[in-house]
Amino acid sequence: MFLVHRSLLQGITGPSITPQGVCATLQSAIKLEHATIPPYLYALYSLDAGKNRQIADILQSVVVEEMLHMTLASNVLNALGGAPEIDTPNFIPTYPGPLPGGIEGDLTVNLAPFSMTQLKTFLRIEEPEDPLVYRSLAANPVESHVTIGQFYTAISDAIATLGDGAFVNPPRNQVGPDLMRESVVVVNVATAQQAINTIIEQGEGTTTSPLEGGGIVDAPAHYYRFMEIQKGYQLVADTTAPGGYAYNGAPIPFDPTGVYPVTTNPALCPYPPGSVQASANNNFNYTYTSLLSALHALFNGDASQNRMNIAIGLMMSLKGQAKAMMAGIPDPTVFTGPSFEYQPVNPGISG
Amino acid sequence: MSYLNALRLHFAGRFQANVSTVNNDPAHFDNAAFKSSYQNLQGPKMSPPNGWFNPQGDAAWRFLGCKVTAAWMPTGAVTSGDPVLGYIVADTDGRVPAKLVDAFADIWDRATGSVEGDVGAGAMYQSVLTNLQWCDVSASPFLSALRQAARTGLLSIKFNVDGLIMDNTSPDFMTGRIVGSIGPATASEPRHMVVGRQFMATTAGPDVQANFFKPLGAINFCSAVVDETASCIYLDLGNALSTAAPGGAINPQGDLTLSICDPTALPGDPAGTKVAIGVIPTSGAGGYVQNPNWYADTAGIVSLPLSPVQLQAVASSPLLISGDAGVWISESSSSSFVRADRFVYRMSPDETVEIPVYAMRFGKPLAGVGVNFQLDSSQLQTQVGQVSSDSPYVAPSPPVAVPEDALAFNPTAVTDSNGLAVLTLHTRDPGTPRFFNNGTDYGIDGQVYGVRPAFSDAQTYNGPVNQWNFISILLWSGFTPANPVTWTDLQPIFQQYANLYPVMNRFLDLGNYDAVVKNARLLLLAFGLHPEDPNSMPVTRDLSPAKRNAILAWLKNPLPGEVPARANTADIPEPAVGNLTGLAMPKGGKAAAAARRLILRKQ
Numbered sequence: 001m002f003l004v005h006r007s008l009l010q011g012i013t014g015p016s017i018t019p020q021g022v023c024a025t026l027q028s029a030i031k032l033e034h035a036t037i038p039p040y041l042y043a044l045y046s047l048d049a050g051k052n053r054q055i056a057d058i059l060q061s062v063v064v065e066e067m068l069h070m071t072l073a074s075n076v077l078n079a080l081g082g083a084p085e086i087d088t089p090n091f092i093p094t095y096p097g098p099l100p101g102g103i104e105g106d107l108t109v110n111l112a113p114f115s116m117t118q119l120k121t122f123l124r125i126e127e128p129e130d131p132l133v134y135r136s137l138a139a140n141p142v143e144s145h146v147t148i149g150q151f152y153t154a155i156s157d158a159i160a161t162l163g164d165g166a167f168v169n170p171p172r173n174q175v176g177p178d179l180m181r182e183s184v185v186v187v188n189v190a191t192a193q194q195a196i197n198t199i200i201e202q203g204e205g206t207t208t209s210p211l212e213g214g215g216i217v218d219a220p221a222h223y224y225r226f227m228e229i230q231k232g233y234q235l236v237a238d239t240t241a242p243g244g245y246a247y248n249g250a251p252i253p254f255d256p257t258g259v260y261p262v263t264t265n266p267a268l269c270p271y272p273p274g275s276v277q278a279s280a281n282n283n284f285n286y287t288y289t290s291l292l293s294a295l296h297a298l299f300n301g302d303a304s305q306n307r308m309n310i311a312i313g314l315m316m317s318l319k320g321q322a323k324a325m326m327a328g329i330p331d332p333t334v335f336t337g338p339s340f341e342y343q344p345v346n347p348g349i350s351g
Numbered sequence: 352m353s354y355l356n357a358l359r360l361h362f363a364g365r366f367q368a369n370v371s372t373v374n375n376d377p378a379h380f381d382n383a384a385f386k387s388s389y390q391n392l393q394g395p396k397m398s399p400p401n402g403w404f405n406p407q408g409d410a411a412w413r414f415l416g417c418k419v420t421a422a423w424m425p426t427g428a429v430t431s432g433d434p435v436l437g438y439i440v441a442d443t444d445g446r447v448p449a450k451l452v453d454a455f456a457d458i459w460d461r462a463t464g465s466v467e468g469d470v471g472a473g474a475m476y477q478s479v480l481t482n483l484q485w486c487d488v489s490a491s492p493f494l495s496a497l498r499q500a501a502r503t504g505l506l507s508i509k510f511n512v513d514g515l516i517m518d519n520t521s522p523d524f525m526t527g528r529i530v531g532s533i534g535p536a537t538a539s540e541p542r543h544m545v546v547g548r549q550f551m552a553t554t555a556g557p558d559v560q561a562n563f564f565k566p567l568g569a570i571n572f573c574s575a576v577v578d579e580t581a582s583c584i585y586l587d588l589g590n591a592l593s594t595a596a597p598g599g600a601i602n603p604q605g606d607l608t609l610s611i612c613d614p615t616a617l618p619g620d621p622a623g624t625k626v627a628i629g630v631i632p633t634s635g636a637g638g639y640v641q642n643p644n645w646y647a648d649t650a651g652i653v654s655l656p657l658s659p660v661q662l663q664a665v666a667s668s669p670l671l672i673s674g675d676a677g678v679w680i681s682e683s684s685s686s687s688f689v690r691a692d693r694f695v696y697r698m699s700p701d702e703t704v705e706i707p708v709y710a711m712r713f714g715k716p717l718a719g720v721g722v723n724f725q726l727d728s729s730q731l732q733t734q735v736g737q738v739s740s741d742s743p744y745v746a747p748s749p750p751v752a753v754p755e756d757a758l759a760f761n762p763t764a765v766t767d768s769n770g771l772a773v774l775t776l777h778t779r780d781p782g783t784p785r786f787f788n789n790g791t792d793y794g795i796d797g798q799v800y801g802v803r804p805a806f807s808d809a810q811t812y813n814g815p816v817n818q819w820n821f822i823s824i825l826l827w828s829g830f831t832p833a834n835p836v837t838w839t840d841l842q843p844i845f846q847q848y849a850n851l852y853p854v855m856n857r858f859l860d861l862g863n864y865d866a867v868v869k870n871a872r873l874l875l876l877a878f879g880l881h882p883e884d885p886n887s888m889p890v891t892r893d894l895s896p897a898k899r900n901a902i903l904a905w906l907k908n909p910l911p912g913e914v915p916a917r918a919n920t921a922d923i924p925e926p927a928v929g930n931l932t933g934l935a936m937p938k939g940g941k942a943a944a945a946a947r948r949l950i951l952r953k954q
Contacts, residue, residue: 276522283413290444309876310446313886316858316873317447320409323857329407330392330519346441348416349365349522 002125003145004032008101012158019166022158023082026073029155030084031100032148033069033199035093036125038340039109040066042262043122045322046113046337051258055114055229058252062126062222065202071175071183072195074299076159078173079186080166087289087296089342096265099125101151111337112264113326116254119229126223128204149204156196164188173301179308210235210245228252260326262337270339274350277336280325285343287317292342352535353507353545354477355576355585355652357425358500359534360493362440363647364417366512366529368451371408374851374891375940376400377732377748380795381787382846384746390853392519400745402853403940404517405525409854410890412449414442415526420648422493425581435491440531450885452892453695456543457590457819458941459552459564459571461513462597468562469939470597473513473571475590479542480506480533500535507536511589511651514598517939528598530589530650539769541692541707546770547576547714548584548670549688550591550680551815562942564818569593569604570672570680572817577665577714582657584609584629584665586672589651591680592639603640605675607631609655611668612681625671626664629655666713683814687712689722689804690820691774697825699896700757700780705773706822708764708804712812716770721763721807724774727821728752728801732944743943749785752800757781757826763807774802774822780829793843796895797827827895836905837912838864844898848889868909875906 008028011021044059074084085091093100095111107125112118129147146154159166167188176185184195203222210224219225220235227247228235234249241248263269271277291314298307325336373379379389391401417440422429429435442448461473483501488494497506510531516523540546550573552566559565566572573591577584586609593602609631613624631653633640642648657665671681682688689710696704710717731751738744757779764772785795803821806812832840842862849861858873859866867874877888878899888894894902 274522276520276524279522286442286444287447290446293444294446309880309884309886312873312876313447313884316886320854320857324407324409324854330405330524332392333520344444345439346413346415349526350416 002099002102002107002127002148004101004148004151006146008151009146009154012154017158017161019080019082019162022155022162022166023077023080025155025158026077026080026082027085028101029073029152030070030077030086031091031093033066033073034086034091035099035109037063037066038092038095039111039118040122041318041322042111042337042340043114043118045319045326046260046262048258048260048327051255052114052253054252055254058225058229059114061219062225065222068180068182069199069202070295071180071299072199075174075184075186076155076192076195078299079168079171079192080159080162081168081172084296084299086299087293091292092340092342095267095340106145110265111267111340113259113262113337115256115259116230119226123223123226123230126203126221126226128221128223147204149200152196152200156193159192159196160189162189167192173299173303175298175303175308179303179305229254260328260335262326262335264337266337266339267341271336276331276334277325279349280321280336281339282343282346282348284318284321284325284338285341286346287314287321288338288340289343290314291318352500352537353540353576354509354532354534355545355547355574355587356507356534357423357578357581357585357654358493358496359532359652360422360429360435360497361420361530361532361648361650361652362417363420363528363530363650364440365415365523365526366417366510367411367413367415367526368512368515369408369411369413369525370405370451370940371410371852371854372403372405372940373853375403375943376744377785377795378744378746378787379851380785380847381746381792382843382850383788383792385850389745389850397743403743404519406853408525410450410452411447412451414440414529417441417529420530420644420650423654424493424496429493433491433493435493440533447885450890452890454823455512456694457564457572457817458945459566459590460561461571461590461593462595462599463593463602464595464597466597467939468942469515470517472515472563472941473511473590473594475509475511477507477509477543477545479536480508497533497535503536503538505536505538505542506533507542508533509587509589513594514596515939530647532587532589532650532652541709543692543694544690544709545574545576545587546709546711546716547574548682548686549574549711550670550672551683551688551817552680553815554818563945566680568677568679570674570678573680575670575714577657577662579662582659582662583654584657586631586653586655587651588631588639588653589646592651600643601639601646603633604678606633607639607672607674607678610671610673611661611664612671612684613668625673628657628661628665631655668713683812685712685812685814686714687717687806687812687814689717689772689806689812690817691804691822694821695823695825696776697827697892698776698778699827700778700829703775703777705775708772708774710766710770710772710806716766716768718766718768718770720766720812722766722772723763723805723807724760724802725762725805726752726755726758726800727803730818730821731799731801749787749794751785751798753784753798754781757798758800758802758824760802772804774804776802776824778826781826783828793847796893796898797825800824800826825893827897830895830897830901832901833912835908835910836901837910838867838905839912839914841898841902841905842912842914844894844902852890864909864911864914871906871909875903878902878906 012025040063047056049056077084096108171185171187174185177183186192186195210220224235231247233247235247236249238246294311322338328335388399389402390406393401393403419438422435455474455476458472458474462471485498510529512527512529515527552572555565555567571591575584575586608627609629610625610627632638639645669682669686673679691708760776766772781798784798787794801821846862855861859870880887882892
């Protein structure tokens with residue numbers, strides 16, 4: 001499982017919990033949620049969806065929820081008077097590298113085309129403290145580490161300690177369900193905990209079921225969705241199985257020939273300036289940086305349909321660009337993986 | 352005022368125009384005959400029939416590596432102390448890049464070397480920048496002055512493009528050279544043309560093979576503005592001087608002399624009386640040949656000083672530019688010109704639009720003159736009859752400009768004191784003249800028409816005609832779907848987009864009911880955006896409001912209807928490869944389309 005360093009909990013545990021401390025932790029949470037998106041997208045768009053449709057659908061469904069988690073964490077942060085910082089270079093993690101807040105040497109995350117090895121990384125990121133149904137880790141987490149679920153639970157507890165008085169009223173800078181399905185307008189302890197529980201349950205499931213708690217889609221939590229890929233079968237209710245579920249539903253086949261031959265960690269060995277790959281990557285990164293800027297505006301006071309439309313447009317543009325460059329379009333012999341780097345100025349073809 | 356002004360900046364770099372090319376062949380609009388191979392990148396000799404040179408294009412328009420190269424104020428050139436000289440001209444970082452939708456002006460065969468088609472073409476765009484947002488520009492005297500001059504909320508922009516790279520293995524694929532200028536604009540002036548002196552090229556003639564246009568005097572159409580306050584003339588040669596290689600160095604054509612013609616002499620006749628008033632030299636620091644940065648630094652704009660006597664003379668005499676023997680361009684002998692400002696219109700049946708056209712003489716508005724308006728389909732692209740074996744097209748395309756009576760307009764108008772005449776154009780439903788299989792199979796929506804303005808008194812206001820100077824009208828067909836609308840009515844529309852724009856396959860199969868319903872939320876957003884929004888669907892903006900409204904209503908309540916099995920792969924056999932072996936490598940979409948103009952077909 002992915003373990004968060006306990007130091008991230010400073011300021012939200014112990015006797016002196018402050019709104020500022022909770023806000024700092026929520027900023028870390030937003031960074032962490034975002035940090036999973038580039039590797040998931042890289043794997044997703046490396047797939048020839050004609051050959052690996054079901055795996056692509058699972059990855060897509062998880063990414064969409066990670067974006068919701070970013071939004072929910074931002075809503076809680078804003079409700080406590082904070083301001084999410086998104087359009088800065090250090091908001092983006094380095095790949096390969098640890099996830100923000102992670103234990104050094106514990107988990108190195110790569111930008112890599114989809115593979116069963118990369119899937120293991122995804123499973124580790126999403127693994128609950130005590131996975132249901134099929135396996136549980138032999139070792140309990142050591143004292144200095146907490147899982148992502150425990151991390152959010154600690155935030156939730158700290159918010160309860162702060163009480164409703166810590167929340168800004170009327171609602172402040174909230175991206176509500178009118179703009180993003182399943183989002184929660186946060187105005188008090190109850191709604192903040194509802195937002196945080198959505199994050200925990202979509203990521204890890206409830207403590208008693210692999211299904212998401214309150215989601216519109218009665219889908220397994222991320223960990224179990226990724227396990228479906230590993231097992232090669234859908235997770236379905238099965239009264240004969242221990243725990244009531246089993247990976248014996250419809251097959252989820254993996255066709256290794258349906259993965260485009262893109263590099264791993266493109267930032268490690270930058271594409272040569274002036275190359276086809278550098279040109280496509282520059283355009284992608286410029287759009288990606290523009291998206292971070294649009295999201296920053298969305299989460300810092302311009303929670304309007306127009307701003308949301310702009311952000312969705314940028315996401316669609318990123319998707320279109322990534323799918324083309326990774327699939328060998330326009331040159332069918334050149335495959336380019338996007339490096340997801342901060343690029344506030346497009347250097348053009350020579351860059 | 353316009354970019355052709357004492358206050359202006361120049362920029363240079365590259366552009367990307369990532370247009371898609373499956374729709375280059377009008378026959379690809381025939382859903383019933385569409386084959387999946389029409390979405391493939393072209394192979395050698397366009398065989399088998401395919402999606403031409405960029406089927407996966409997404410229509411993105413980008414400025415790449417564009418830098419401000421120079422700036423000018425009434426006091427002269429801006430010096431290096433002004434930070435504007437370190438600035439870039441870039442795409443927005445606040446939303447997706449722009450989309451290329453409309454046509455450009457004055458496209459010509461700019462490269463004179465042995466190149467074919469689009470690669471050798473040059474063209475220009477002129478428009479205005481709106482929704483200006485200024486940061487603190489106080490550190491830049493130039494930008495402070497520009498901001499002051501832009502209190503209208505507008506800036507004038509013009510740029511020239513050439514040297515498009517069509518090699519899909521090149522990092523420069525679908526990019527080309529761009530040089531441009533930005534200056535102030537007034538609200539009352541036309542936005543897409545200069546009210547000024549208009550140098551008119553004459554065609555090199557029917558015997559000279561041209562993809563777009565080859566000027567007899569080697570210099571393309573261009574404009575100039577006389578600044579009486581500053582006693583000078585700004586001459587814009589940005590899209591007028593040829594190059595040897597596409598996007599390469601300007602061809603040497605001798606020192607270019609600007610002269611005043613004796614009005615009684617024939618324009619362009621070297622034997623006519625002419626008085627030189629300025630020179631654009633080939634050599635020296637300002638030499639358009641010797642200085643390799645001349646084009647990037649000037650965008651082809653030259654300022655020549657005028658004495659009081661010259662100022663007086665230019666106000667009533669035509670102008671001529673001449674260089675080496677055979678190199679020349681002049682105004683018409685009457686120094687007159689008439690053109691519509693905006694020249695692309697999309698209209699629904701039973702609509703009326705008022706289209707302003709501007710008449711000018713000696714660079715000033717020409718009041719009280721008659722302007723004729725005539726249907727002119729000569730530059731529209733069609734192809735009737737059989738497809739020949741050396742054609743890149745898979746089938747004959749439908750006719751254009753019929754029925755003629757779908758447009759009604761005033762045949763004449765008289766210019767007002769601002770030189771402005773109005774073409775009032777009323778439309779009716781053209782039916783579906785561009786459907787296939789004798790009108791039974793879904794095809795291209797509506798019809799296209801051309802209307803050309805010209806002076807009523809062709810004796811007094813004579814001179815060469817710019818073939819591109821016409822008003823282009825896309826008139827949509829009437830569309831009345833079932834109520835409530837079902838997939839039955841909309842499937843052909845979505846299927847055609849799925850066929851023509853393979854980029855959509857990255858998102859969904861637009862021809863598939865389940866896929867469209869699954870993405871209804873996103874599609875509702877994209878089809879509901881204002882057409883000026885770069886995320887608006889369809890990217891080609893070729894969807895009628897009637898169909899758009901039907902789609903929006905349906906996406907909120909996506910009733911299935913009864914659609915026959917998908918018919919996107921027809922039974923017609925692929926043409927035998929042998930039929931096409933004589934075909935040269937294609938010229939590119941624009942050149943191939945231009946080759947289908949009616950006027951060429953008649954020759």
